[in-house]
Amino acid sequence: MAMTMTEKILAAHAGLSEVRPGQIINAKVDLVLANELSAIVAIEEFSKIKGAKNVFDPHKIVIIPDHFTPNKDIQSAKVAKKVREFALEHHTLYYEVGRMGIEHVLLPEQGLVRPGQLVIGGDSHTCTYGALGMVATGVGSTDIAVAWALGEVWLKVPPTIRVEFKGKKKPWVSGKDMILYMIGRLGVDGAIYSAIEFCGEGIEELSVAERLTMANMVIEAGAKNGVFAVDAKTEEYVKAATNQPYTVYTSDPDAEYAQTIVYDMDDIEPQVAFPHLPSNTKPISQVGEVTINQVVIGSCTNGRIEDLRIAAGLLKGKKIHPRVRCIIIPGTQKVYLDAMKEGLLETFIQAECVVSTPTCGPCVGGHMGILADGERCVSTTNRNFVGRMGHVTSEIYLASPAVAAATALRGKLADPGQL
Amino acid sequence: MIEGGVWKLGRDIDTDLIIAGRYCNISDPAELAKYVLEDLDPNFVKTFKPGDVIVADNNFGCCSSREVAPLTLKAAGVAAVVAPTFARIFYRNCINIGLPIFEILDVAKDFEKGQQIRIDPGTGKVTNVTTGVTFQAAPFPAFMQKIMDAGGLVAYAGEQLGGT
Numbered sequence: 001m002a003m004t005m006t007e008k009i010l011a012a013h014a015g016l017s018e019v020r021p022g023q024i025i026n027a028k029v030d031l032v033l034a035n036e037l038s039a040i041v042a043i044e045e046f047s048k049i050k051g052a053k054n055v056f057d058p059h060k061i062v063i064i065p066d067h068f069t070p071n072k073d074i075q076s077a078k079v080a081k082k083v084r085e086f087a088l089e090h091h092t093l094y095y096e097v098g099r100m101g102i103e104h105v106l107l108p109e110q111g112l113v114r115p116g117q118l119v120i121g122g123d124s125h126t127c128t129y130g131a132l133g134m135v136a137t138g139v140g141s142t143d144i145a146v147a148w149a150l151g152e153v154w155l156k157v158p159p160t161i162r163v164e165f166k167g168k169k170k171p172w173v174s175g176k177d178m179i180l181y182m183i184g185r186l187g188v189d190g191a192i193y194s195a196i197e198f199c200g201e202g203i204e205e206l207s208v209a210e211r212l213t214m215a216n217m218v219i220e221a222g223a224k225n226g227v228f229a230v231d232a233k234t235e236e237y238v239k240a241a242t243n244q245p246y247t248v249y250t251s252d253p254d255a256e257y258a259q260t261i262v263y264d265m266d267d268i269e270p271q272v273a274f275p276h277l278p279s280n281t282k283p284i285s286q287v288g289e290v291t292i293n294q295v296v297i298g299s300c301t302n303g304r305i306e307d308l309r310i311a312a313g314l315l316k317g318k319k320i321h322p323r324v325r326c327i328i329i330p331g332t333q334k335v336y337l338d339a340m341k342e343g344l345l346e347t348f349i350q351a352e353c354v355v356s357t358p359t360c361g362p363c364v365g366g367h368m369g370i371l372a373d374g375e376r377c378v379s380t381t382n383r384n385f386v387g388r389m390g391h392v393t394s395e396i397y398l399a400s401p402a403v404a405a406a407t408a409l410r411g412k413l414a415d416p417g418q419l
Numbered sequence: 420m421i422e423g424g425v426w427k428l429g430r431d432i433d434t435d436l437i438i439a440g441r442y443c444n445i446s447d448p449a450e451l452a453k454y455v456l457e458d459l460d461p462n463f464v465k466t467f468k469p470g471d472v473i474v475a476d477n478n479f480g481c482c483s484s485r486e487v488a489p490l491t492l493k494a495a496g497v498a499a500v501v502a503p504t505f506a507r508i509f510y511r512n513c514i515n516i517g518l519p520i521f522e523i524l525d526v527a528k529d530f531e532k533g534q535q536i537r538i539d540p541g542t543g544k545v546t547n548v549t550t551g552v553t554f555q556a557a558p559f560p561a562f563m564q565k566i567m568d569a570g571g572l573v574a575y576a577g578e579q580l581g582g583t
Contacts, residue, residue: 024562037443041486044446048573051580068444076444124484124508140486140512146576154562188431189478193507222478224507277431364483365440385435385482387458 111242469496
C-alpha cells in the first residue's frame, strides 16, 4: 500500500511492512536525546523501572545541558551535576559546557541525526531534525527513561498534512517567515496529532538551515513531526557532518494525505508573531509603531551561522538604537568559532550588541536576558506565550534574524527592506 | 469515581502557564505545586481545592514537553483534566504518569467555575452534577489503557523487562 515518508520510516522502525494513521506501534529508536531539565526527571523515573540497570545502548543516548547552563544558580548547578554523573556512569554521549551547544543546533552539526532515522527527545523542539528527511519528535521524561531502558517508544502513527509552498521567496523572506505564515493560518492546534510534509518550489530553494528553522516550529501548530524530502542540499549537509550511512525515504506518489494546503510565496512577506501566541502573525507592512526594549538573535530556531550572517550583514558598520539591548547567542561552539573567523563577532560588538555563549537562556525564561514588567522583546526564538521570557506583563514578538536586526537598529519593529 | 468542583480554563493553556520555565530546575513536585498556573492566575494555588477538576477548551497543555507540567497539576491535587483536545506531548505524559484526562468534544461550554463534576474513569462517563447533563469521553486505545492499567509507563516497562 502507498505510504507517506513518515509512515515508511515509522513502519521500518516498528519492523512492519506498513502502518496506517491511528495505529499504535512500538518502534525502535536510533537516538534518544535529553537536556538537563528533561534528563533530571528521566533519571528519577529510570531508577524506578524494575529490571533496568543499564541503558540499552550508550551510543544511542545523548545528553546535553543547554537550558540553564552555564549554571545560572545553585539549583541549576545541582541539576547539571546530577545529570553529568548519570551520563558519565552510563557512558552516554554527553556534551559539557565548552563543547556543548543548543541541542537542536548541535545534533545536526555533529552528524548525530541523519535521513531515515527515528529520533525522540525530551524537548518539544526535537521535531527540528525532520528537515533532514527523518522522523523526530518530542516526548516527556518518562518516555525518555523507558527508551533509555528498552530502546523503544510507543507512538501513534500520525495522519500527514501536505503543505506546499508555490513559487519563489520575495526579498527578505526566510524559512522563519514561511513557518510563521503557516502557523498564522493553521493556528496553534491546526496540525494537532499530525505530521506535516513540506514540499514545493518554495521549499526546494531553501537552505538546510532554513528547513531546520521551519521543522523546529511545526510543534507550534501542534504537529507531531515535520518532514522534508531529502535532496542534493540535504545529502551535501549530512555528508559534510558525518560519514555514517543513512537511508533515504520518499513518499509514494499515491500516498494518502489528511489534507493538502497550498500557500503562494507571492503572498508571503516578512512576518512578526505578536504576543501571546505564535499564530498571532502580521506581515511586516502591517505591524504599526511598536517600540522595542530588547532583541534576541539565537536559539534552536535561528542560532545557526546562516542566521548570524544575515544579522551581521544588516548591523555592519552601524550602531543599534540607544534604547535597545541586543543579545546574540550563537547556537554552538562551532557557530561561535565560525562567527569569529568570519568577523561577525566584531561586527556585533562594534554595533554594541552583546554576544553570549551558547545557551537556551532567555528563550525559556532562564537567564541571559530576562524581561522586566511591560518590556517588549523581538526574538528569533519560537514561543511568545505569557511570561515565557520573564515578567508576566512582558511581551515577545517572534521574527526572523533579518527583522530582528532591523528592529535593533530602529528601536521599533522594522522591515529590513526599508532600512 | 472522581468528584469535585470545576475550574474552568480557556483554550491553548500552555505549559509555560501551567508551570513557568523559571521553575523548571525544581524537581520536587510538592515544591513545584506552589507555582501551579501562577502566570495565569496568581490566586489559583490559594483557592484551588485538592480533588477539584479542570475543564478547559481546545489544545490543553500545548508548548513544551516538560513533564513537570502534568506532575505539577497532579501534585497540586488536580483530580482530572477534561478538554476537547490535548496537545500531544502533554497527552502522552498524562498517560505515562497517570494524571487522568478525558477528551470530550465541545465540552467547555457546558461547564462553569464552581459547578460540581463527577467522572467515572472506568466508563468515561462525565456528569455535570449541577446541571445533570452527562457526556461520554472518547475511549483510550487498548494499548494506552494497558499502560494505565499497569500503573503508568514505568511499571509497564518493568513488566517488559521481567523486573520484580
